[in-house]
Amino acid sequence: MxxxxxxxxxxxxxxxxPVPTGGPAFSAWEAFEVASKLKTEKTVVKAQIHxxxxxxxxxxxxxxxxxxxxxxxxxxxxxxxxxxQSGPEGKIVRKLLIEEALSIKQExxxxxxxxxxxRKIAVIASASGGMEIEEIAAKSPEKILRFHIDPLVGCGPFxxxxxxxxxxxxGTAVKFIAEIVEKAYRLFIEKDCSLIEMNPLVVLTDDRxxxxxxxxxxxxxxxxxxxxxxxxRDFFEEEPLEIxxxxxxxxxxxxxxxxxxxxxxxxxxxxxxxxxxxxxxMPANFLDIKGGANKENVIHAFTLLMADPKVxxxxxxxxxxxxxxxxxxxxxxxxxxxxxxxxxxxxxxxGTNAVEARxxxxxxxxxxxVADGLASAALAAVGIAGPWQQ
Amino acid sequence: xxxxxxxxxxxxxxxxxxxxxxxxxRRCIAxxxxxxxxxxxxxxxxxxDGIPIFNTVGEAVKEAGATVSLIFVPPAFAPDxxxxxxxxGIELVVxxxxxxxxLDIVKVINIVADTKTRLIGPNCPGVISPGKCKVxxxxxxxxxxxxxxxxxxxxxxxxxxxxxxxxxxxxQSTCIGIGGDPVPGTTFIDCLRLFEDDPVTxxxxxxxxxxxxxxxxxxxxxxxGNFTKPLxxxxxxxxxxxxxxxGHAGAIISGGKGTAKDKIMALExxxxxxxxxxxxxxxxVAGIL
Numbered sequence: 001m002x003x004x005x006x007x008x009x010x011x012x013x014x015x016x017x018p019v020p021t022g023g024p025a026f027s028a029w030e031a032f033e034v035a036s037k038l039k040t041e042k043t044v045v046k047a048q049i050h051x052x053x054x055x056x057x058x059x060x061x062x063x064x065x066x067x068x069x070x071x072x073x074x075x076x077x078x079x080x081x082x083x084x085q086s087g088p089e090g091k092i093v094r095k096l097l098i099e100e101a102l103s104i105k106q107e108x109x110x111x112x113x114x115x116x117x118x119r120k121i122a123v124i125a126s127a128s129g130g131m132e133i134e135e136i137a138a139k140s141p142e143k144i145l146r147f148h149i150d151p152l153v154g155c156g157p158f159x160x161x162x163x164x165x166x167x168x169x170x171g172t173a174v175k176f177i178a179e180i181v182e183k184a185y186r187l188f189i190e191k192d193c194s195l196i197e198m199n200p201l202v203v204l205t206d207d208r209x210x211x212x213x214x215x216x217x218x219x220x221x222x223x224x225x226x227x228x229x230x231x232x233r234d235f236f237e238e239e240p241l242e243i244x245x246x247x248x249x250x251x252x253x254x255x256x257x258x259x260x261x262x263x264x265x266x267x268x269x270x271x272x273x274x275x276x277x278x279x280x281x282m283p284a285n286f287l288d289i290k291g292g293a294n295k296e297n298v299i300h301a302f303t304l305l306m307a308d309p310k311v312x313x314x315x316x317x318x319x320x321x322x323x324x325x326x327x328x329x330x331x332x333x334x335x336x337x338x339x340x341x342x343x344x345x346x347x348x349x350x351g352t353n354a355v356e357a358r359x360x361x362x363x364x365x366x367x368x369x370v371a372d373g374l375a376s377a378a379l380a381a382v383g384i385a386g387p388w389q390q
Numbered sequence: 391x392x393x394x395x396x397x398x399x400x401x402x403x404x405x406x407x408x409x410x411x412x413x414x415x416r417r418c419i420a421x422x423x424x425x426x427x428x429x430x431x432x433x434x435x436x437x438x439d440g441i442p443i444f445n446t447v448g449e450a451v452k453e454a455g456a457t458v459s460l461i462f463v464p465p466a467f468a469p470d471x472x473x474x475x476x477x478x479g480i481e482l483v484v485x486x487x488x489x490x491x492x493l494d495i496v497k498v499i500n501i502v503a504d505t506k507t508r509l510i511g512p513n514c515p516g517v518i519s520p521g522k523c524k525v526x527x528x529x530x531x532x533x534x535x536x537x538x539x540x541x542x543x544x545x546x547x548x549x550x551x552x553x554x555x556x557x558x559x560x561x562q563s564t565c566i567g568i569g570g571d572p573v574p575g576t577t578f579i580d581c582l583r584l585f586e587d588d589p590v591t592x593x594x595x596x597x598x599x600x601x602x603x604x605x606x607x608x609x610x611x612x613x614x615g616n617f618t619k620p621l622x623x624x625x626x627x628x629x630x631x632x633x634x635x636x637g638h639a640g641a642i643i644s645g646g647k648g649t650a651k652d653k654i655m656a657l658e659x660x661x662x663x664x665x666x667x668x669x670x671x672x673x674x675v676a677g678i679l
Contacts (some may be wrong), residue, residue: 050562081573085633114492116572116602116640119499134646151497192491195644221465221466222491249636266570266637267544267599270626271668274650277629278667286630319546319553321529322417350553352529373667387566 003232006097008214015187017180017198018210022099024048031073034098035066045072048238049091052132052215053083059093063100069098094236102210107166107200109133110165110181110211112188120148121188123155124383125163125183129200130246135168142306155185156341169203177201191229192222241285241304246301249291256313257282258307258385260343262298264289264319272317275374283381284311293318314345315381317374325349325357336366344369344384348377353360392519392564392586393584393591394482394510394624395458399523402427402447402456402480404463405470407439411462412487414527418460423523427454449477458482460525464651465489468512469498476507484525485511485575492639495573502575503528509575513639526567528552530535537590538560538675540604541581542597543604543638547626547668548621551595554672560642560679563591570638572601578608591676593620595671596662598653603639605653609660620623621662622674625650628666 002200002217006024013019020036025031045068054060061072071097082090090339097210105349115122120332124143128136136143145166149155160178169177184196197215218229235243245252250265255273259281266288273283285308305311318328328349348371349357357372361368369384371377401418405429415438417505418426427442427450434445435455442454450456459475461468461483469489475483483502502509510517511526516526520533527543540562542548553567566581568574578596585591595615598605607617607627611617628650631638632643643649658664665674 087631114496114572115606116604119496119573121496132645144402150500151493152500189493189583192493202476219492220635221489222493223464225491251635253631253634253636255631263544263546265544266598266627266641267542267547268550270599270630270636270641271550271624273629274626274666275668286636290637319549321532321546321549322527351549352531377665378669 001220001223001229001233002050002214002237004050004095005046005214006095006235007046007232008216009211009255011187011191011216012211012214013082015185017182018208019214020052020210020212021104025073025096025098026094028070028073028077031096032066032100033341035069035251038098038100040078040100040238043069044099044101045069046097047076047081047093047097048095048097049086049093050234051082051083051086051091053085054081057081057083059083069132083165091237102202102212103205103206104202104212105259106203108203108319109136110184110201112184112193112196113149114194118148120150121185122339123149123159123163123185125167129165129202133199147331149185155182157182165331171210172207172273173347180209180211192219192226193217194219215357216273227366241307245304250297250300250304251286251290252304253286254308257284259381260284260308260311260314260317261287262289262301263287264293268319270319272315272378275378276315276382279378279382280389281385284308292323295331295334298331301340302335302339302341311343312339312380312386313384315377316347317377318349320351320354320357322348324353325351326353326360328361329357333360333364333366341366346371346377346381346384348374350374392522393581393588393624394517394564394566395519395523397522397524399458399525400424400426400454400456401458401460401525402429402454402463404429404447404475404603405457406430406441406443407433407464412438412490414462416654417530418524421524423525427456434538443581447480451478453479456480458525461487463487465491469494472509473501474496474588476502476505480507483507483509484514484516485509485642486514486516487511489514490571492572493677495571499573499575510566511575513571514574514620515548517564517566520562521614528565529569533555533565534561536563536678538593539581539585539588539594540565540597541578541594542567542595543599545625545639547597548669551597551624551671555675558674558676559647560672563588570640572640577605579611582598582611586619591619593622593675594673596621596623598623598625599641600636600643600650601638601639601648603648608655609656609662612660612662620678621657622665622671622678623662624668624671625653625657625658626666626668635659
């Protein structure tokens with residue numbers, strides 16, 4: 001689960017990680033109010049969207065007076081911001097963060113994440129902050145410090161010192177950084193994060209250390225034990241059909257194409273997307289029907305697919321191992337009584353009782369294209385959906 | 391031979407009295423697996439179709455000689471169930487459970503690393519040595535004994551590949567689902583190492599997907615000469631968008647890393663036969679044998 005920068009900074013405040021003075025604003029007037037209270041020379045207006053690269057896309061502005069803040073807020077709110085990470089359609093700016101501008105001496109990078117290969121928690125730091133960590137990794141990998149923490153042991157003070165001194169800092173900044181590392185690690189563990197990023201973490205001219213930007217992602221698998229984090233979810237930043245699929249207990253990701261997919265199993269669902277593309281088509285979505293291809297789930301899946309106007313054909317690819325294929329076929333037929341399906345449907349059922357299943361579908365009222373193989377199913381679906389317009 | 395499980399394996403099912411546990415215990419028994427015990431705390435003394443149920447894994451080991459555990463326990467309790475098996479000296483724990491918080495599993499893996507217990511999973515279909523033993527939820531009927539080792543992060547996509555092989559008369563030595571979570575207990579490399587030493591396995595099918603580095607790590611393992619048998623690989627998710635979790639918790643492209651393209655390139659450079667069409671996996675293996 002993703003959250004906004006201003007929410008991440010609130011969590012940082014809770015854990016004692018220093019952040020700029022400021023607050024969120026959801027209207028130009030509110031932006032003026034927040035800015036007026038800041039009593040600062042310059043104010044930063046930052047668009048709040050669930051995507052990075054906002055600065056380069058014009059989503060971060062530094063201005064002088066609360067009046068200018070209000071004008072800037074007006075120009076940013078409701079506009080679509082297209083950044084390197086937002087996707088080509090961009091994201092609509094609905095929220096802003098208004099902060100004091102600070103005198104920055106040095107920009108650092110600090111991140112905490114799960115290192116999948118090492119099976120530990122990694123704390124990553126670099127004296128080159130402010131640009132994407134991938135850029136630093138590509139240009140100067142030696143500038144990246146990586147420490148692996150065993151969660152059973154924890155991130156002791158010596159690790160925090162290793163990072164602070166390893167960054168080549170001196171004076172009080174060393175102590176401040178060490179404290180921030182310890183707090184970031186504690187936040188990571190206590191809130192079941194999958195990523196914490198401060199890019200940049202800045203050293204000010206007066207040697208204070210502040211998290212100028214804040215990003216926190218949470219492990220979806222652990223949200224049930226963090227009810228307080230669920231309140232931070234911003235549905236406006238999510239795709240409506242994906243929210244609906246979530247409620248159905250179906251894994252669904254909206255894509256740009258015109259072949260709607262309904263598959264059982266995430267790997268098989270991805271492979272179905274791949275084979276559609278191989279035959280010159282474009283999948284409209286990823287969909288793992290999880291929990292079995294029974295009538296209820298098929299109704300939900302069809303509802304999602306039919307809600308996407310781009311879908312010109314549906315490809316159902318079910319491997320019935322434990323669930324018998326003939327039962328799946330009957331489930332599909334029953335579902336058609338509840339959902340209006342107005343595009344051609346190609347069905348490929350493989351596994352236990354596959355032959356019986358094909359007979360059931362061939363003899364049904366609805367005219368399915370019953371495929372006997374994965375390749376022929378994909379070809380048929382792509383052929384029906386027609387050329388996909390970019 | 392076969393790796394991980396064979397005709398001598400004695401299995402205890404943790405969570406045997408739950409719906410999934412009961413259903414799959416019966417299917418494993420029907421396949422010929424020796425399920426010698428079940429564990430559900432508080433239901434010790436009962437039985438399922440004659441299989442004794444114990445309160446603890448320790449008792450199952452002592453009284454029924456269980457050596458392998460199959461776990462059907464909800465995400466909140468699964469980490470503890472794994473640790474209980476490790477503490478009881480179980481050699482192999484197969485955890486089917488999906489949805490376990492990543493930090494919990496990272497802790498469990500680090501604890502288990504100091505024991506003789508191997509964890510397969512979580513969020514996996516299990517392991518099967520066709521004709522000998524099935525410890526998992528895969529449909530036994532589509533498998534047949536033979537020379538192909540299969541290791542995969544997927545469930546139904548694995549069945550798809552196995553089905554293609556069986557249809558053309560090519561059987562499997564052992565099929566392992568390592569699972570779709572970001573930090574699995576057993577990796578591709580762990581399986582390749584065992585397949586290398588297994589005289590029955592002459593070719594391996596590796597089914598990967600986006601997210602993480604495990605395919606690249608496997609490629610490096612092969613390149614350094616640790617795995618010398620032919621490898622056929624299909625990596626799912628070439629069309630997946632960045633930053634989106636594609637069903638599996640571990641199937642996510644983060645910070646530009648973990649794309650199918652990179653994995654395919656790495657495996658290809660290591661000499662693997664890459665299959666780009668998921669319907670052509672069986673054919674590719676036939677071409678090698």
